[in-house]
């Protein structure tokens with residue numbers, strides 16, 4: 001019997017006995033349960049007074065004593081309090097940042113195996129670093145998991161002086177790194193890494209150690225030659241998850257599959273045939289695309305037509321279920337998956353654009369032949385077939401950490417699912433300063449043309465007032481279409497999307513300058529900290545224009561959270577048009593479309609609350625659909641794991 005690598009199996013470099021299996025903490029009951037974090041913050045403040053009075057040698061000596069105690073006793077409350085006070089003082093000395101009470105509270109919540117909801121811009125990066133430092137002082141290898149490679153590198157580099165002062169080594173892992181670089185990073189006390197990278201390294205470790213399907217053991221012999229070498233990871237000990245809802249909810253929609261390429265010419269011919277059959281079917285008669293434009297389905301007539309055409313092909317085409325599934329997929333590749341929206345074509349390669357992060361994901365492929373079908377559609381040479389070696393979902397991966405905490409600005413909408421699937425409770429941290437974000441009236445335009453014209457007008461106004469603007473669009477294609485309109489209108493701007501992502505840091509650094517216009521996709525929707533240049537706050541701060549409809553309220557809140565951070569001024573408004581993707585799913589959209597047919601330049605003004613009400617039902621339906629999909633995925637993944645435990649389908 002073989003199994004995938006189990007986190008509870010001792011790995012080199014770690015004494016597992018020291019880390020009892022994670023128990024889901026009891027629910028936090030308001031306000032009594034939460035009051036204890038307030039008391040602990042007071043205790044940290046009291047301990048801090050002692051640390052502040054110490055000179056460098058005395059600080060180092062006291063730190064060694066604290067490290068010994070916390071290493072011996074583990075993360076007991078008293079030990080956490082004294083170590084956290086040391087970390088807070090180290091942040092002041094090394095980074096010049098005096099941690100706020102809200103940040104100390106968030107760190108305590110995370111160290112208590114919980115999730116902290118802390119509004120956007122309140123300083124989660126430092127709070128995560130404080131929690132990670134305490135874990136590392138206790139001798140636990142800590143992974144700080146963030147949403148993308150840009151944040152991984154930015155945070156690890158910016159926070160290195162803090163960790164250095166505490167005698168801790170920090171490393172980071174990004175996609176392009178080789179094995180040797182990864183090994184060095186994982187051996188550091190604290191490693192910043194994306195969840196995707198750590199999961200794949202975990203699966204690779206599993207294969208190296210031979211915890212895999214028995215029939216595949218032969219096939220991965222080459223990988224297992226590396227058995228003698230140490231695993232990359234030092235176990236799944238402690239993780240602090242930044243942007244927790246993005247990782248634990250949005251990105252948990254598909255399993256992460258470690259595969260290898262195989263030669264499969266019969267498979268390729270099969271997809272060619274599927275593509276040609278799909279292109280011979282007629283829209284509306286043989287297949288229908290639903291109102292949202294996201295789903296395609298064969299009609300009864302289409303099924304019959306497909307049956308007749310497939311009869312002459314024989315072989316696999318005799319299976320009704322298989323042929324309908326693959327032709328449905330070919331139809332989706334042809335009519336649903338759009339270039340510059342769902343994927344880019346760069347250097348003859350199809351690169352998926354992650355819908356959640358707005359970033360290109362090189363190396364990621366759609367499964368079950370969809371990727372091949374999209375390549376055929378683009379006239380590219382299909383990449384070789386693949387065979388699954390190991391797979392896991394985030395739902396099954398994250399609970400394997402012995403200590404798991406995290407934070408985000410937008411958690412409460414997903415509170416039930418986080419508790420049910422990951423056993424994680426959400427505790428809200430209140431704002432440090434009241435928000436002065438202004439929500440302006442929302443507008444709905446009849447056509448994209450009218451919308452972009454109006455946006456150009458608004459941008460000119462903001463520039464004249466000396467305010468920077470961030471415009472959120474739904475895809476690379478949309479951002480480029482707006483950019484073309486702005487070029488025509490003579491409005492200088494920069495574009496931040498999956499196609500031009502190399503200058504991200506520089507673009508973000510300039511985005512808060514007076515009169516600067518940044519047109520972005522979801523890439524700027526999370527984690528992006530736009531510093532305001534001098535004088536911009538007096539002019540009204542950053543203005544955010546949202547020209548998209550997001551799948552969930554959480555994503556809306558993240559984009560809005562780019563402005564008016566930490567008490568700064570700022571404003572936000574949503575302008576959409578009836579051609580914006582997802583508008584078809586809104587209540588009243590049919591009526592609006594009829595009005596629009598009469599007057600293409602139609603413009604409706606509605607209050608932000610009115611739009612919220614319109615969106616609420618749509619987003620609730622979408623969230624319910626996605627929740628069900630994730631539940632189904634988890635069940636399928638558990639099946640897969642059971643298959644491994646009992647010899648599995650491969651035997």
Ligand SMILES: Nc1ncnc2c1ncn2[C@@H]1O[C@H](COP(=O)(O)OP(=O)(O)OP(=O)(O)O)[C@@H](O)[C@H]1O
Nearest residue numbers: 097098099100120121122123124125126409527529
């Ligand atoms: N204690 C502090 N004192 C002064 N400035 C701080 C402090 N903590 C954080 N900041 C600053 O506040 C800004 C926002 O911090 P950060 O990016 O960590 O916020 P965030 O909560 O992670 O935002 P988001 O939700 O958008 O990711 C940064 O410029 C950071 O340097």
